[in-house]
Amino acid sequence: MSEAGIAGLGAYAPRLRIAAEEFEKAWGTFEAAGVDTKAVPEGDEDALTMGVEAAHRALSAAGTDGSQVSHLTFATTTPPIAEADLTARLASILGTPEDVQTQTVTGSTRAGAQALATALAAGPWDDGVGLVIVSDCPRGEPDSAIEHAAGAGAGALVVDDGAPGVVVETGSHVEPYPGTRFRQSGDDQTSGLGVTQYDRQAFTTALSGAVDSVGFTPDDVDAVALQSPDGKLPYRATGALGVDAETIAAGETVSTLGDTGAASVFLGAATAFEDGAERVMIAAYGSGAGATVAVVDGPVPVNCALAGDTDLTYPEYLRRRGEITSDEPEGGGAYVSVPSWQRTIPQRHRLVAGECPACGALNLPPGGACSGCNTTQEYKQVRLPGTGTVEAVTTIAQGGAPPEFVEQQSRSGPFVSAIVALDGPGARTVSVPTQVLDSEHDITVGTAVETTIRRIYTQEGVTRYGFKARVVG
């Protein structure tokens, strides 16, 4: 049996960016050293949706798909909900077998590295692959260094036997250092006491302990993907880790994406491998404190989507964050009960259409008489690839949204709602209504789109995730 290794790495960051100067204009100062720009989740993005983006890319890089996943781990410090197993929805969205083993790891920014270590030990992978999804979008008080640094992004890894990415060493270390970075139960903002020297000591002690535990000096790695709560702290650890600043810089994303929490080290590793690194050390740190390190001999196939394409002003940023926006008005949204939503999940998550055995027409949603021949049939289930073409389109302006979409509009502005003809087998199409992302693009009849997963809305405390379209290319 060959060792379990990393077969593919995926990386995703929201396309929205805000520059440090925007904070300086607003606050007179910017508290996150070494961060030039950072990624900001769109109003309908969260740790789950970003994780899906990264997972699809990792599976694609590894040359496999969701149906091969037998072990799924979701690691995040910012789960969109505190209780309720989100891995079931991830498994559904990714189309894994229903007997997939799943777990969630959370609690510190080391969660992703912990998840990786667990997955590596969970083989053998002779019948399926492991998928580790690490996604984070931390937040802090608006005037805090944590919030100024807080970015967003997700990494994902496919674990398989005999994979091109060989994990040559792993190690970890824990040592109690309370108070460096924490979030109280029920709070959505992370804070810290800000005791500078103490924080640095916790960071370097835990990391050097993890390195020491495996007894090697990481002097022959091309890059260290080091935990980066800001752009300065990692470089304080050069001495403790025995690496130079250049090696740390080769595995960093904090300067462009901000503090991506648990995803930080995986985004760094993906970037390093994409840039041609052959040996990368992942060095994750979690407050509390603990560190996990792993050295990966590559090259590892990667699929990264880390480019930004829209710059926000600070007020736009506050809107995206929901700091200055209104919630759904009382008493007015069109009601779709959770059970009736649940019955449509195969369509919302995976575009499962019904093919009519009598006339061949595709039906989405697949229920009731066939749209092609008006007869009642037992449809054959067909999963659509998600590409399509806009057939009719409008931009819903301020004031045109129904109450349950007022919050989305308040955060993200006018949105595009369209009818899209989704491609099916045999050149057939089926038309569905969907929002189209990236409304600043010119989206007209004929625009080519592909589907992704976003939050549709939240009612009764339950977030509904479903497909939306975005412009191809």
Next chain:
Amino acid sequence: MRDAYIIGAGQTLFGAMPDESYRSLFTQAFETAKNSVPAGIDNEDVDEAVVGSLGVGGRQLGLSGPAVTEHAGLHGIPSSRIENACAASGYAVRQAVQAVKSGMADIAIGGGVELMTDLSADVTKYWLGVSGETEWERLTGTTFSGVYAQMASAYLNTYDATTEHLSMVAVKNHANGAQNPKAHLGFECSMADAANAPTVADPLTLYHCCPTSDGAAVAIVAGENVVAEYTDDPIRVAGVGAASERVGLFERDSYTAISSSETAAQQAYRQAGIGPEELDFAEVHDCFAIAELLAYEDLGLCGRGEAAHLLDNGVTDPDGDLPVNTSGGLKSKGHPIGATGAGQITEAFEQLSGEAGDRQVTEPRYGLTHNVGGSGGSAVVHVLEREVAR
């Protein structure tokens, strides 16, 4: 089957009326309708009532039919509510016509009522799309303005028409509504007003969208066996057509035509034994400006893609060959959902009876009303005929 006649019809003011309840509004409309019957009518003569309504206070309410007829002094008769979104009272009138034609009633009333302005602006939007395909269409963040805007995008992409034509509909219907003392938005607007108004759902601006209104309307339908007791100027229901279409726009074969309207119109013309060229005026369902363009084509007033030509040539202006929406339409007269269809019948009745005042079309014989539910999920068309030659 025997013939049915409209012997009276009336509506309340359409607008925001915080002093009125849904029951008092219906009663007002019924009294106005009674007063329009040339020889008068007693409450005891009414055998049945059908009442169109979407809801009350922003919500479903059981037994709103008996609740309004009891208030109007029609205690005891069979009374039921019909819900077909914005086509509710067009269908209520059709049901009354069926009751009379079948012989089950000699006199039936078909009407409707809606109270929409007693809610916050945000919650009012609940109404504007909740009749649609909620689980899919609505969850892309659309109300009906969004769905009709999608139709507009497809139409403008397919045919030789521009957003200017949308504004022309608004300008024409506001000019008509300015002549109607019952109109909600009875003022004129300019092409610039319409074009520069805030966008609601691109390409539709605020002036391309109808308002939400309070109001009620009632039509009184009589059988041919009794019509002479009430009038010597009978307005015959020459043709009725009705049809349904897939509720969600995305489920349809075409986004640039409403097949339910087309089918309903063809039925109504066939029954009436006329074609659209014999119409003297039409009240069409212009909930959004694009809907009036679609209506021209669905009702056969012109060929596919030719709606803009009718507007360019003033054909549907008050002094054109075929005036459309002399009442101001939904755009200017207002759109109290459940009352709209019966309100259209009221305008047609007044026009054919020569009682339309400043809006009067010259000696009309045939008039058409066209009432659509949602984005076309239901449609009903009536062709009315003045039997007595002037």
